[in-house]
Amino acid sequence: MSVAPIAITGMGCICAAGGNQADSMNALLRGERRLGPPVRFASNHPIRYPVFEVADFEEPPDLLRTSAFALHAAREAVADTGLDRRTLGTLRVGVCVGTTVGTVMSEETFCRGYLAGDVPDMAPVRRILRSNPADVIAREFGLSGPRQTVVTACSSGTDALGIAGSWIRAGLYDAAIAGGADELGRITYIGFISLMITDDSSCKPFDRHRRGLNLGEGAAMLVLASEAVTRRTGMRARSFLLGYGSAGDAYHLTAPRPDGAGLRSAISEALATSGVSPASVAFVNAHGTGTPDNDRVESRVLRDMLPGIPFLSTKGYTGHTLGAAGAIEAVVTAACLEMGKIPANAGFETPDPEIANTPVREVTTVSGSVALSESLAFGGNNSVVVLGKA
Amino acid sequence: MSGTGRIVIEGVGAVGGFGCGVSDLSRALNGSARSPGTFALSTGSGPIEFPAFRADVSRLEEFLPVRTLRRIDRFSRLALLGSHLALADAGLPDAERPRLGIIVASGYGATGITYAFLKSFITDGDICASPTYFANSVHNSAAAHISIQLGARGPNLTVSDFHLSVPSALATARIWLEEERVQRVLFGAVDELSELIGYIRYRTRGASPASPMTPLRTEMETSIPAEGAAFLLLARENASRGGYCTLETSVTGSLPFPGFPLPQPGLLVLGADGCRESGRRYAAEAQHARVACYTPLYGSMPAGPAFDVAAAALLLKGGTVFPSPGGSFLDFPATVPAGGDPIGTDRIACITLDADGAYGWTTLGKLPGTTGR
Numbered sequence: 001m002s003v004a005p006i007a008i009t010g011m012g013c014i015c016a017a018g019g020n021q022a023d024s025m026n027a028l029l030r031g032e033r034r035l036g037p038p039v040r041f042a043s044n045h046p047i048r049y050p051v052f053e054v055a056d057f058e059e060p061p062d063l064l065r066t067s068a069f070a071l072h073a074a075r076e077a078v079a080d081t082g083l084d085r086r087t088l089g090t091l092r093v094g095v096c097v098g099t100t101v102g103t104v105m106s107e108e109t110f111c112r113g114y115l116a117g118d119v120p121d122m123a124p125v126r127r128i129l130r131s132n133p134a135d136v137i138a139r140e141f142g143l144s145g146p147r148q149t150v151v152t153a154c155s156s157g158t159d160a161l162g163i164a165g166s167w168i169r170a171g172l173y174d175a176a177i178a179g180g181a182d183e184l185g186r187i188t189y190i191g192f193i194s195l196m197i198t199d200d201s202s203c204k205p206f207d208r209h210r211r212g213l214n215l216g217e218g219a220a221m222l223v224l225a226s227e228a229v230t231r232r233t234g235m236r237a238r239s240f241l242l243g244y245g246s247a248g249d250a251y252h253l254t255a256p257r258p259d260g261a262g263l264r265s266a267i268s269e270a271l272a273t274s275g276v277s278p279a280s281v282a283f284v285n286a287h288g289t290g291t292p293d294n295d296r297v298e299s300r301v302l303r304d305m306l307p308g309i310p311f312l313s314t315k316g317y318t319g320h321t322l323g324a325a326g327a328i329e330a331v332v333t334a335a336c337l338e339m340g341k342i343p344a345n346a347g348f349e350t351p352d353p354e355i356a357n358t359p360v361r362e363v364t365t366v367s368g369s370v371a372l373s374e375s376l377a378f379g380g381n382n383s384v385v386v387l388g389k390a
Numbered sequence: 391m392s393g394t395g396r397i398v399i400e401g402v403g404a405v406g407g408f409g410c411g412v413s414d415l416s417r418a419l420n421g422s423a424r425s426p427g428t429f430a431l432s433t434g435s436g437p438i439e440f441p442a443f444r445a446d447v448s449r450l451e452e453f454l455p456v457r458t459l460r461r462i463d464r465f466s467r468l469a470l471l472g473s474h475l476a477l478a479d480a481g482l483p484d485a486e487r488p489r490l491g492i493i494v495a496s497g498y499g500a501t502g503i504t505y506a507f508l509k510s511f512i513t514d515g516d517i518c519a520s521p522t523y524f525a526n527s528v529h530n531s532a533a534a535h536i537s538i539q540l541g542a543r544g545p546n547l548t549v550s551d552f553h554l555s556v557p558s559a560l561a562t563a564r565i566w567l568e569e570e571r572v573q574r575v576l577f578g579a580v581d582e583l584s585e586l587i588g589y590i591r592y593r594t595r596g597a598s599p600a601s602p603m604t605p606l607r608t609e610m611e612t613s614i615p616a617e618g619a620a621f622l623l624l625a626r627e628n629a630s631r632g633g634y635c636t637l638e639t640s641v642t643g644s645l646p647f648p649g650f651p652l653p654q655p656g657l658l659v660l661g662a663d664g665c666r667e668s669g670r671r672y673a674a675e676a677q678h679a680r681v682a683c684y685t686p687l688y689g690s691m692p693a694g695p696a697f698d699v700a701a702a703a704l705l706l707k708g709g710t711v712f713p714s715p716g717g718s719f720l721d722f723p724a725t726v727p728a729g730g731d732p733i734g735t736d737r738i739a740c741i742t743l744d745a746d747g748a749y750g751w752t753t754l755g756k757l758p759g760t761t762g763r
Contacts, residue, residue: 003569045516103550104529105501105586111508114589119434125590132552135746144644148558151499151529151550159547166565172641187508190516191524248492248537248546253525262543269571378525379534381546 002275005388006165007230007237008222009175010083012076013331014069015218015318016052020076024328025335028317028343029363035202035214035319041186049198051184052216052319064131066102069219069324070181074137077177077221081235088141091229094173095147096164097133097221098156098180099323103149104128106187133181137221146172151323154287155246155377156180157220158326161385162244164224174229180327181219188322189215195254203290203320204347205313206299206359213289216319220327222334239334240388242370243274249380255293256376260301263374266382267305270372274386281309282368283342285333287376288313288359289320290347294376299355310366312359316346326375330385333373337389341365395626397567398757400574400633401480402700403472406618406688407443411475412704418687419701419712421729426614426689429588440597442583443616443689447471453478454539461522462535465500469532469580470539472619476576477540480623480633491544491572494533495559495579497552497692502584503527532580544572551642553661555579556695557742557750560640563624573629578621579696591615595665602715603686605662606722608673613664616689620696622703634703636755638737645675645747656735657682657711657727659698661742663690671743673723680734681724686715695750698740702754709733 011021016034018024027034034055037048059068078088105128113120130136134147146167150160157180164178192198192215199212223235230237247265249257256263271278284306286298290313302311314332321328336342345359369389376382404411407426408418418424429442447467450459453474459467477487507523525531530548537546545566549559556579563575581587591598598614605612624637660683662672672681682705688697705712713729736756743749 043516100529103499103552104504105498105590106504106508106527108508108512111505111586112512114434114586115509115512117432117434122590122593125593129552132550134551135748138644146558146561146642147551148549148562148642149551151548152533152546153528153530163547163562163565166569167561170565170568172561172565190511190519191507191521191527193516194519194521194524196521246545246547248534248543250488250537250541250543252538253528253531253534265543377530378528379530379546379548380537381530381534 001272003273004169005240005242006168006224007227008239008241008334009225009230009235009237010077010080010223011238011331011334012073012080013220013328014054014072015321015328016054016216017317021331028314031344033202033317033346038189043186043189045193047200049193049200050202050214052214053184054217062127062130064102064127065183066099066181067131067133067136069183070097070133071136071140073179073219073221074177077223081223083233083235085141087233091174092145093143094145094167094176095134095137095143096160096176096178098150098160098326099133100153100156100182102133102181103151108187137177152381153377153379154322154325155375155381155383156323158375158383158385159246161241161330165241165244168224168226175223175225177221178224179219179221180324182217182321182323184215184217197291199290202347203316205288205290205315205345206295206355207348208350208352210290210292210295212291214319216321218321218328219324220331237390239337239390241385242276242388243270243386245269245273246383251380254378256297258297260297262380262382263301263376264305266384270384270386276370276386278306280368281306281370281372282366283371284309284311285329285373286311286313287374288315290315296354299357303357310360310364312342312345329373333371333387337371337387395628397564397637398625398627398630398633399622399635399637399703400625400630401476401623402634402703403475403479403621404697404700405445405468405471407445407616408687410446410449412479415700416704419684419704421713423687423715429583431588431592438597441600441614443614444583445618463500463503463526465502465580465582466532466535468582468619469494469578470535472578472580472621473536473576476621476623482623487540488543489572490542491566491575492533492536492542493547493559493563493575493577495549495555497555497581498587499529499550500527500531501586502582505584505586553692553742553744554642554748554750555692557640557752558642560752564637564640567624567626573626575624576621577624578619579693580619581617581691581693583615583617588615603664604716605664605683605685606669606716606719608669608721611666613690616691618688618693620693620700635706635757638753638755640752642750645749656680657733657738659702659738659740661695661698663694667745675743677723679724681726682711682714695740695742699752702738702740705733706738706754706756
């Protein structure tokens with residue numbers, strides 16, 4: 001059942017930790033946590049929940065911030081491959097992007113105007129219709145191949161990588177730009193507060209006193225290619241996408257299945273498609289949002305399926321970037337395999353008796369060549385990618 | 391991936407302005423179409439009303455208890471009804487449901503509940519935002535509700551590429567089946583005509599005309615906004631117990647693209663939906679082909695291409711062409727066969743073109759043993 005590895009030949013990332021992949025990784029390894037009350041939007045909620053916003057980034061007026069993030073990360077990823085645009089144009093390149101807000105008709109100014117009986121300006125609607133993140137990337141690079149925008153909530157970024165890998169194996173693409181992107185706005189902020197799953201201080205994934213997540217924003221893009229195309233174009237594989245698995249909980253719209261059955265199926269499929277045994281996994285980049293339910297279920301599944309394997313959540317550095325999270329965490333995972341070390345699980349101090357295993361508490365050397373990155377999502381989606389060292 | 395097994399459309403479930411279920415869709419395709427209803431809005435310049443194809447979801451109560459539906463919004467109800475109709479049409483045993491993969495395509499997502507969520511905090515303050523509305527506003531809520539109600543624990547995907555959502559998502563459905571990730575995929579497309587979308591359509595295109603859609607007339611705006619859900623139960627041929635036809639390819643990309651215009655499969659089902667600029671695009675790409683167009687039966691919506699695929703599946707099974715509604719085709723540079731003509735081919739391609747030069751096409755093939763020639 002194992003499938004052909006797909007080369008990762010370029011990576012780009014933007015999040016609160018840094019404006020590119022290298023800066024973001026350095027911030028994680030230094031343990032920097034850049035969170036604070038939202039500054040880009042206002043809320044009349046009495047509690048100011050901290051968030052991880054991207055500083056020093058301005059989107060153009062005709063583009064959603066989400067798509068501007070996607071484009072920023074895609075430019076870095078393509079530059080990282082060393083391919084010039086002319087060569088890129090000779091390949092069949094697809095685009096597959098995960099997002100939660102990049103295609104949603106939920107512009108507050110427009111809705112507020114309509115609700116008030118005004119005749120609101122249509123510019124925000126036109127901006128949404130012009131900002132499908134996969135289309136924006138395809139337009140920028142003049143790509144005429146297939147594109148897909150995946151909207152499976154918080155697993156969107158991971159699913160986009162897995163789907164792009166499948167499309168390359170099926171021969172639809174020579175290469176793909178794949179990843180995830182999401183901006184943080186008032187609607188998302190208020191929505192998560194209404195669900196009572198946000199922490200009013202910094203998040204504490206897997207900690208006994210965890211109270212919820214901190215939202216974040218950003219994007220990450222990876223250039224994927226078959227090994228044959230990688231060789232033919234002279235690109236260098238930085239890492240490999242070895243396998244992918246996903247499964248539904250069929251349980252609840254916003255809560256994970258208590259027995260973690262969906263996540264177990266996703267991990268099993270990801271390991272089977274990669275041909276990797278649990279014992280050879282160097283570490284797991286867990287979803288680890290810091291909500292009581294997610295961390296309890298996820299840690300139990302890890303204890304049962306990957307006992308003794310080091311794991312961490314990076315959301316204490318980036319916040320939960322929703323549709324971008326899976327892609328950002330895949331980039332972090334691949335970079336950690338390259339560097340041979342993983343950052344500490346920020347926010348973890350006190351072990352939880354409900355959680356039998358504990359995440360890494362300091363920067364830790366890892367020697368293996370394979371790692372997992374997990375995403376759990378609203379709707380009961382569970383998605384896992386297996387990445388391998390080049 | 392084996393890559394050798396064919397993909398079969400085992401079941402079709404559709405609900406829209408034409409009615410509910412394959413029998414209503416067949417009746418409409420055979421010439422007994424329903425007239426559109428109306429859509430009323432309050433706008434800054436006063437109340438307006440215009441023709442629209444609305445869907446009746448009351449038959450969902452045949453499949454799910456009313457109590458279960460209380461907290462499920464209209465967008466997900468449309469999807470749930472479409473999915474249950476497709477499963478019933480295929481006669482899939484309940485025991486097979488846990489192994490289903492689910493893929494939902496939507497152009498705009500759950501816009502009704504999203505607008506309701508915004509209203510909840512715009513009107514009453516951020517602290518009064520509704521968690522139920524927010525949870526249901528997430529783009530994959532319909533796929534989640536389907537998964538929960540069916541107990542389907544396979545992979546679950548939602549795709550949103552506006553008007554290209556259907557061919558894009560179908561491409562991934564094919565891959566899942568070819569990879570043997572699953573034996574069956576419950577695939578569907580859904581869009582709702584919410585107050586918000588109705589208003590945006592009104593601002594973008596004005597009030598739709600009271601006359602029928604004539605999508606193959608290239609200089610007229612005749613689109614009628616619509617909502618609905620069209621679902622297909624797809625299966626690997628070796629797991630299938632027969633059905634309508636095979637799903638051969640589904641591809642998206644941008645024009646110009648090598649290989650376009652399409653290799654002519656004998657009949658093209660055009661997704662032209664009555665928008666003024668749409669007819670010209672289709673006319674340019676489908677010149678001299680044999681074409682059919684059924685959008686006047688279900689209206690203009692991003693999920694429309696799934697209805698085109700459903701119609702093409704019925705065509706291939708029946709073997710004769712349904713009449714293309716929509717009046718005069720005199721200025722359209724292609725052949726539009728009359729209703730009752732033989733299909734004359736084993737393959738039909740459904741074509742979707744968007745305003746930005748992107749295309750999608752989905753090719754269906756005759757299933758051996760069906761009556762189509």
